Amino acid sequence: MLKFVSLKKTLAVSGVALMAALAPAQAENIKLTILGVGDIYNFQGGKERGGFAKVNAVARAERDKHGNFLYLFDGDMFSPSLLSGLDFGANTVALTNLVPFDIAVPGNHEFDFGQDVFKQRIAEAKYPWAAINLTKADGSPIDGVGGVMVKEIAGLKVALIPVAQDTTPEVSSPGDWKFGPTADSAIAAAKQARKDGADLVIGVVQAPHTDDQAILKSHAFDVFVSGDDHDFALAYDGVTAYAETSIDGAILTLIDLDINVEEKDGKxxxxxYPYFRVIDTATVTADPESQKMVDQFSAKLEADLGVAIGTTTGPLDSRRNVVRKEESAMGNLIADAIKQETGADLAIMNGGGIRADKQYDAGATLTRKDILTELPFGNITVLTELTGADVLAALENGVSQVEKGAGRFPQVSAGVKLVYDPAAEAGKRIVSLTLNGEAIDPAKTYKVATNDYMLSGGDGFTALTKGKVLVDAHGGHLLATDVIDYVAAKKTIDEKVEGRITTK
Structure with a gap:
């Protein structure tokens, strides 16, 4: 049976098909700006750069200027700082609530005060916290901690992959919570997000440079921002863009993505392509609302610093000519505090790091301000594992310039007995060195608490650089805060000169 079809209709249908075949691809251009920040501890910032008021000013201006904007936090704000030692990081949440993040990853310092404080702080936040590799001990989710976040931005499906640092249990206090491997977890989640149809995959990561490099080389991400290393770095290898986000918001990087979306033949x-905008916050005017809160916190801190934390039973001496030449009760106090905080076998503090140049009479009241005046440099308590030979070499360095009153002279913790000959050749002055009554064994390993300046070889302590670092400057607490907590817990301080360091 013949079927007649209208020629007019046939030509019309064919024309539509022909027009579709010849039609150009449909294209759309989208702009997306990304700002990542992390490692913001000091609410006031430095003398010229950084601080929450300047960071908030940039974030607020960019959010107001760009309809498509992502504000990402890659870890570490609750600690360490002097104020956080008093309010357990509440100030940092209050300040970031003024200009909330789109997503925040908990850094290792978010757990310095334990699980309960962490949960309290994230409950106060007006923005979501998330980490795909963080769970309870049984593998179940933690209330208030999310996972992958998918946002629709200008028709794009954008997956945000939040990843915490897997070394957190070693350097902080998350209790029995579990942290999966940082780089592997990040890469696996990014690949899955791509399979699930994400147009853009963006990582928010707290990780050391080694993990950053593994993530970058995987090409699983379009963009990722990373904290923890306290430095500033940018990279783009033609596939993945990366920013290391500095410290305290001193230098900020805005990543402007110029995005082209093309539809052709149903595909x-x-x-x-990324464009990096680097902002030196020395040039930024503080956000007025944030600065008002900063000023309030500054006044509170000044008042709180005068609070009494303990009383001495005997005199304490931090005079320059004492702490740089002989055992000092103040030096003993500081060394004992960091030994207890870290669980070390012994602690070494450089006398030059003790700065108040003051005598405290027996029965004197100690305040937070006294401790901060003694320890003004913002050093961090760290922990390393050294051979006895390296411990001996470190202390040889410590007494090598005693005749010059050098700041390297060591103050040591209880249990250490160091006898040296100041007339001997430098490097060969130690006559005997014992710990808890036993000679230091050159082949044995010891856990040694010190400060981050010395750990990096400062004051000639290169021997301290040779060990296995257990808690570095990124994981440790503010040295002054550790001493304040030690004094406050003991209330009565009975440190005295007891023969820890003597001369032949």
């Missing part, structure tokens, strides 16, 4: 492709 959708997304291409982009």
């Amino acid at each position: 959708r492709t997304v291409k982009w």
